[in-house]
Amino acid sequence: MTDELRARGGSEHVVRADLRKALGEADVPDDLCRRVAAEIGAQGGTGTAETALRVVVELLAQRDRDLSWHQSELEQTNAGLLALHAELDRQRQRVSFLDEVSRASATSLDRGHLLDEVAALVRSHGFAETTHVWMATELGFVCTGAPELEPDQCVLSAVRTREPVRDGRRLSVPLAAGPHVLGVFDLGRVAVEFTDDDVVLARGIADRAAVGLRNANEYRREQELAERLQRAMLPTLTPLRELGLVARYRSATSGVHVGGDWYDAVTRPDGTVVLTVGDVTGHGVDAAVVMGKLQNSLRAYALEGHGPAASLRLVHDLLRGLDTPLFATAVVAEVTPSTGVLRWASAGHPPPLLQEAGGDVTFLEAPHAPMLGIHLPPGLAFPEHERELTPGSSVALFTDGLIERRTSDLDAGMARLEEAFSTCEADALDATAEHVLQVMLGATEHDDDVCLLLCHWAG
Numbered sequence: 001m002t003d004e005l006r007a008r009g010g011s012e013h014v015v016r017a018d019l020r021k022a023l024g025e026a027d028v029p030d031d032l033c034r035r036v037a038a039e040i041g042a043q044g045g046t047g048t049a050e051t052a053l054r055v056v057v058e059l060l061a062q063r064d065r066d067l068s069w070h071q072s073e074l075e076q077t078n079a080g081l082l083a084l085h086a087e088l089d090r091q092r093q094r095v096s097f098l099d100e101v102s103r104a105s106a107t108s109l110d111r112g113h114l115l116d117e118v119a120a121l122v123r124s125h126g127f128a129e130t131t132h133v134w135m136a137t138e139l140g141f142v143c144t145g146a147p148e149l150e151p152d153q154c155v156l157s158a159v160r161t162r163e164p165v166r167d168g169r170r171l172s173v174p175l176a177a178g179p180h181v182l183g184v185f186d187l188g189r190v191a192v193e194f195t196d197d198d199v200v201l202a203r204g205i206a207d208r209a210a211v212g213l214r215n216a217n218e219y220r221r222e223q224e225l226a227e228r229l230q231r232a233m234l235p236t237l238t239p240l241r242e243l244g245l246v247a248r249y250r251s252a253t254s255g256v257h258v259g260g261d262w263y264d265a266v267t268r269p270d271g272t273v274v275l276t277v278g279d280v281t282g283h284g285v286d287a288a289v290v291m292g293k294l295q296n297s298l299r300a301y302a303l304e305g306h307g308p309a310a311s312l313r314l315v316h317d318l319l320r321g322l323d324t325p326l327f328a329t330a331v332v333a334e335v336t337p338s339t340g341v342l343r344w345a346s347a348g349h350p351p352p353l354l355q356e357a358g359g360d361v362t363f364l365e366a367p368h369a370p371m372l373g374i375h376l377p378p379g380l381a382f383p384e385h386e387r388e389l390t391p392g393s394s395v396a397l398f399t400d401g402l403i404e405r406r407t408s409d410l411d412a413g414m415a416r417l418e419e420a421f422s423t424c425e426a427d428a429l430d431a432t433a434e435h436v437l438q439v440m441l442g443a444t445e446h447d448d449d450v451c452l453l454l455c456h457w458a459g
Helices: 001-009 013-022 030-042 047-108 111-124 153-161 194-235 285-303 306-322 411-423 429-440
Strands: 130-137 140-143 165-167 168-175 179-188 242-252 260-267 273-280 328-336 340-346 353-355 360-365 385-390 394-396 452-458
Touching: 001 130, 013 273, 047 111, 047 194, 111 130, 111 179, 140 153, 153 165, 153 168, 153 179, 153 260, 168 194, 168 328, 168 385, 179 194, 194 285, 242 273, 242 429, 260 285, 260 452, 273 285, 273 452, 285 328, 306 328, 306 340, 328 452, 353 385, 353 411, 394 429, 411 429, 429 452
Parallel strands: none
Antiparallel strands: 130 140, 130 179, 165 168, 168 179, 242 452, 260 273, 273 328, 328 340, 340 385, 353 360, 353 394, 394 452
């Protein structure tokens, strides 16, 4: 090959042909041909095979160095991508965890249940093995799971500084919302200490739990106010010589504890006794306020001498004029003690129940008006009905919370109420009311208020 290169001048195309021949017709890179030709040219066309081989070896060595550098860069890039992927996955897990905490903090307005749910999430995700929750009360901070414990320096410091306090494998995080510290989450681990990153995550958990706790506290205050307002407006029944009257009110045991249920009894100057039971849609302070307006209005219309149907129509017109989206149902019944005549009218309310002296129980099913407050066609009449009671009869007015359950339909509830009266062996009206409530409500939770008004006419 050397003689040929010398004879042919070492041009690039000659070098390429000779190198391909020497390498078994393999492809020869352009830069290799140029470098061999340049070396031969630099030597005045006197290059040898050793010159070509040296150029090839140098070029291969350079290629090896370049390849090693690229492999190193690729390895570093892959390591960076793996680290980035791991960090993104960790951040996704954190966001998912915090989303779970947010949902747990927003699904209940019961403070104890809310905090128990958040604490259970913290343990299930392995963020802490032990959890204690300290709640702010009028007497100081009390541990919900162990009221006999006293807050130590870590808890008190978290309250005072409004900052997480870390002590190795323990972390106390304040539950702060606005200007108030509502509690402290006390987290503990068995082996691994809390890191700076753990403190940031714990603060995120506490912030979300604090929002839910603040909402639960505000809801509780509103419910206490509404319940006081509602109970203050429920009347104390005046004993009557001609009629026996007994009333019972039970607030809901689950969910929202205050609705718009009411009962009332008023005696006109002519001796007629007017009984009313009603239920405002919705719950809370708004429902209690509307309930008070309707109750007082019905009482006023009854004292003015309006009959059951006319009273309900007037209250309907009143409710339509109020600035409220709430509606109501009600039943109004008049009993004339001297004759035992019963007149009643209903607006979307469950029918009264009549128990004869012999024990027979029937519902006074009859046409009724629509719910109070909805749009009605002009001139629509409210039906009114009349019946003569037999001596020893009792009439029961009640709200739907007594008979409605999510697990059964209204007909089943009415059948149970009919059976409750039929199986009652008590003679006193108070005992009858207690028996009915025990049968209908028992020890189970009910998510609506209950009103029961009993009237007994001896004749």
